[in-house]
Amino acid sequence: DSGVTQTPKHLITATGQRVTLRCSPRSGDLSVYWYQQSLDQGLQFLIQYYNGEERAKGNILERFSAQQFPDLHSELNLSSLELGDSALYFCASSARPGVTGYGNTIYFGEGSWLTVV
Amino acid sequence: DQQVKQNSPSLSVQEGRISILNCDYTNSMFDYFLWYKKYPAEGPTFLISISSIKDKNEDGRFTVFLNKSAKHLSLHIVPSQPGDSAVYFCAASNAGGTSYGKLTFGQGTILTVHP
Numbered sequence: 001d002s003g004v005t006q007t008p009k010h011l012i013t014a015t016g017q018r019v020t021l022r023c024s025p026r027s028g029d030l031s032v033y034w035y036q037q038s039l040d041q042g043l044q045f046l047i048q049y050y051n052g053e054e055r056a057k058g059n060i061l062e063r064f065s066a067q068q069f070p071d072l073h074s075e076l077n078l079s080s081l082e083l084g085d086s087a088l089y090f091c092a093s094s095a096r097p098g099v100t101g102y103g104n105t106i107y108f109g110e111g112s113w114l115t116v117v
Numbered sequence: 118d119q120q121v122k123q124n125s126p127s128l129s130v131q132e133g134r135i136s137i138l139n140c141d142y143t144n145s146m147f148d149y150f151l152w153y154k155k156y157p158a159e160g161p162t163f164l165i166s167i168s169s170i171k172d173k174n175e176d177g178r179f180t181v182f183l184n185k186s187a188k189h190l191s192l193h194i195v196p197s198q199p200g201d202s203a204v205y206f207c208a209a210s211n212a213g214g215t216s217y218g219k220l221t222f223g224q225g226t227i228l229t230v231h232p
Binding site: 002045048055056058105106107108110 | 153158161163219220223
């Protein structure tokens with residue numbers, strides 16, 4: 001158990017709909033990351049927050065948005081869903097906005113499986 | 118554009134032997150490299166990392182080698198155990214840049230260790 005909690009674990013929704021994925025970081029971790037793992041693209045970095053502020057952005061679609069709240073939990077909002085958005089969405093957290101190994105391991109949650117039908 | 122590549126989708130090894138997983142990268146700005154292990158229905162778990170100022174880092178049965186000139190790194194597991202069977206991801210980062218926490222992952226290699 002990494003200490004990173006993601007809900008829901010599984011979600012099936014129709015095209016055009018909107019969903020929200022939720023993440024609670026490990027206790028004390030200030031940085032939250034979102035990654036998408038699809039069959040053809042592998043693990044892709046979406047976005048990073050540190051203490052409520054956006055810190056780094058990857059190939060996140062405009063239909064997707066995220067935020068980190070004062071209690072440090074984060075939400076990833078996916079709207080106008082398409083079939084190609086079906087993927088496993090991982091949240092990860094770390095104490096600082098650095099990289100694993102500089103005394104700052106990035107811990108991953110178990111992921112939220114999203115299926116768009 | 119695949120900046121981090123793991124060209125072997127799978128690897129099968131006998132218990133007790135050495136497992137060697139390979140990874141190539143193209144972005145010369147990468148200066149920090151990591152290996153993650155992933156079991157089914159779990160998130161990736163950090164294994165070992167190496168900075169570009171080193172060419173080797175060892176942690177127990179796991180050793181990572183970095184060849185900067187070839188833009189190649191490898192993970193050696195000695196001796197391999199059945200519990201090591203998992204998907205192994207290579208990841209890279211530009212730790213000195215502004216995208217501190219952004220990891221670029223390879224496609225993964227499925228390691229199977231047979232008893």
